């Protein structure tokens with residue numbers, strides 16, 4: 001019997017070493033088959049709490065639970081073997097104290113085998129990041145547009161339009177980085193702010209609706225594949241899956257109704273004795 005102790009996945013230090021050198025390719029995934037398709041092409045897979053909106057039809061990420069993140073995280077780990085896998089800590093699972101965040105992160109890491117967790121920059125974030133990192137939990141921060149703040153913000157609003165907001169978000173990024181986060185997602189900010197953050201911190205920035213100066217880019221995989229009729233401005237569509245799926249399902253329905261499906265090559269006949 002051989003013991004498999006070495007991981008073939010990219011490591012946290014390898015991601016950090018890309019800063020300013022080689023762009024980091026990231027996408028979200030929520031299922032094993034999608035993770036398997038992405039694995040050879042991306043450096044980092046994020047099991048984002050966007051799963052609540054993309055897969056479960058929720059209006060925001062607020063209803064996403066730790067159990068949902070663990071279930072989708074396990075699927076993504078089964079489907080991939082090369083990419084570094086990061087799982088979001090969902091709303092309500094980390095904000096109240098560093099100890100609460102630690103308990104949630106330990107559950108996620110032990111039950112999925114993922115290498116890191118991501119948390120949004122809320123009040124007390126620096127203390128929480130330091131607490132986790134000092135205990136062996138790699139953390140990705142998330143600044144700018146924070147989907148979990150949708151209710152206090154009154155919607156999903158881009159950030160960095162005023163000098164005050166620019167400074168506040170730059171400070172968030174500096175604090176999270178100084179506390180030990182190994183990368184920071186910068187979401188939905190004016191490009192100049194993303195550039196300033198990327199220059200100001202020592203670890204990689206991963207942009208989404210941010211700027212090409214970021215050290216890496218991430219998109220929600222269903223958005224870039226055209227899974228929905230509408231896509232936000234910052235998404236580049238590489239396919240049009242929703243029209244392909246609609247047309248395929250309509251054709252299937254027609255074939256079933258007309259009894260064209262299944263035909264003689266699509267059914268089983270008894271084997272000759």
Ligand code: KIV
Pocket residue numbers: 028046047048049050051088185187208218219220
């Ligand atoms: O939940 C998510 O998918 C994310 C990305 C948008 C970065 O946080």
